[in-house]
Amino acid sequence: MTRYQQSKQLLERAGKVLAGGVSSEFRKYNHPHALFYLSAKGSRIVDVDNNEYLDFTLSQGPMILGHSHPEVLEAVANYSVRGQLYAGQHLQELELAEKIAELIPSAERIRFCLDGSEAVQTALRVARAKTGKNKFLRFEGHYHGWLDNVAWGISAPDPEALGAVNDPVAFPWSQGIVPSTRDEFFICSWNNLKLLEEQLERHHHEIAAIITEPVMCNNGCIEPEDGFLKGMRKLCDQYGIALIFDEVITGFRLGLGGAQSFYNIVPDLSVFAKAMGSGYPISAIVGKYEWMELIEKSIVIHAGTMNSSCPMIAASLATLRVLERDNPYPQLFALGQRLMDGLRNAAKQSGQNLIVTGPGPMFVTAFGGGEMMRNYRDTLKTDRLKLSRFIAAMHDRNIRIIGRGLWYISAAHTEEDIDHAIKIATEVLSGL
Numbered sequence: 001m002t003r004y005q006q007s008k009q010l011l012e013r014a015g016k017v018l019a020g021g022v023s024s025e026f027r028k029y030n031h032p033h034a035l036f037y038l039s040a041k042g043s044r045i046v047d048v049d050n051n052e053y054l055d056f057t058l059s060q061g062p063m064i065l066g067h068s069h070p071e072v073l074e075a076v077a078n079y080s081v082r083g084q085l086y087a088g089q090h091l092q093e094l095e096l097a098e099k100i101a102e103l104i105p106s107a108e109r110i111r112f113c114l115d116g117s118e119a120v121q122t123a124l125r126v127a128r129a130k131t132g133k134n135k136f137l138r139f140e141g142h143y144h145g146w147l148d149n150v151a152w153g154i155s156a157p158d159p160e161a162l163g164a165v166n167d168p169v170a171f172p173w174s175q176g177i178v179p180s181t182r183d184e185f186f187i188c189s190w191n192n193l194k195l196l197e198e199q200l201e202r203h204h205h206e207i208a209a210i211i212t213e214p215v216m217c218n219n220g221c222i223e224p225e226d227g228f229l230k231g232m233r234k235l236c237d238q239y240g241i242a243l244i245f246d247e248v249i250t251g252f253r254l255g256l257g258g259a260q261s262f263y264n265i266v267p268d269l270s271v272f273a274k275a276m277g278s279g280y281p282i283s284a285i286v287g288k289y290e291w292m293e294l295i296e297k298s299i300v301i302h303a304g305t306m307n308s309s310c311p312m313i314a315a316s317l318a319t320l321r322v323l324e325r326d327n328p329y330p331q332l333f334a335l336g337q338r339l340m341d342g343l344r345n346a347a348k349q350s351g352q353n354l355i356v357t358g359p360g361p362m363f364v365t366a367f368g369g370g371e372m373m374r375n376y377r378d379t380l381k382t383d384r385l386k387l388s389r390f391i392a393a394m395h396d397r398n399i400r401i402i403g404r405g406l407w408y409i410s411a412a413h414t415e416e417d418i419d420h421a422i423k424i425a426t427e428v429l430s431g432l
């Protein structure tokens, strides 16, 4: 009998009907295998073996208010009894759009869709149509969803495999990805303005858009160095290229205005998902009028049967209402900082070479590979086996962290939660 026995049995049963026993690739890699859950509330989640975890995965980011926030649940219940999907407009959808236009600096026009992956594709389509150019530039290690033209550059086995920094190799994430989608993008190292300038000087006439996570959250949680986003903005203006911020993680997590307010750089187009919906399927593409007018005028087509369903809009409106009213952001930063400092201290005490990077509301822990991580190549130098051992040991002591070392803080976390996580990490690190 292990403490994961019920999950193990359900996983065996699931393996006969669900491919790999799961509904998303990432869910396979839980510890010690994919797990089944019973319930989640606030900062806690309970699995079918009745293990209760202090949850820092927050469902890969969306649960900014914590799980099962009562006002979100009430809004969804109240609104859903009046209908689920109208194939037409409704007042709450308009109110949500007005609220986003008020909060997000670049949001002169908005369209709602279901997830980050499709919102990214919409932004790229708008950029291609407006500029008459077909390619985009992306950064090594940034994740923009699982669809063919972006599922590259995130799965290198080691830094050497990436080749020369000024002539990078990009690997497809999966077999079955159309090989010619490699011709749709240029790839560049993050936080290196000089390299970006060189690439653009050579290829700007082919490039419709630069797409970037404003913080490189999916590998290393690395913040942009001073002047990097500003330089990117300037280059986009110079060459007539759309600057697309992929705010799927940073949106409503770094603040109500997203990374664009936090770093004070206004992109042309941006994409929001995760935290805007508290676990309901909603995303948005937003942008300046001169770009979004292509959708307005049906020059660019954006569609979707399920877009703006009543539950998702109600969930998002309630989430933004609570975020705006309660302003949990100072607390998210303070708790994140407390946890990061505590982990650094614990590592120091136990002589572990733990690296902790990120702005606070989300951050990453990694082992070795030098003091600093500036880009994807640096993250590949870290000791991933040791990280897995750390995460497994934390999990066995009921602290749940995302497998690649990413921690999310929610408005439901308390100082006691943070101090408890530090205490457990101190024990784990000393025995690692």
Ligand code: PLP
Pocket (backbone or CB within 6 Å): 060, 115, 116, 117, 118, 120, 143, 144, 145, 146, 213, 218, 246, 247, 248, 249, 273, 274
């Ligand atoms: N962009 C970023 C930065 C992400 O982190 C993700 C998902 O984690 C996506 C896009 C894709 O979003 P989704 O999983 O909702 O399709």
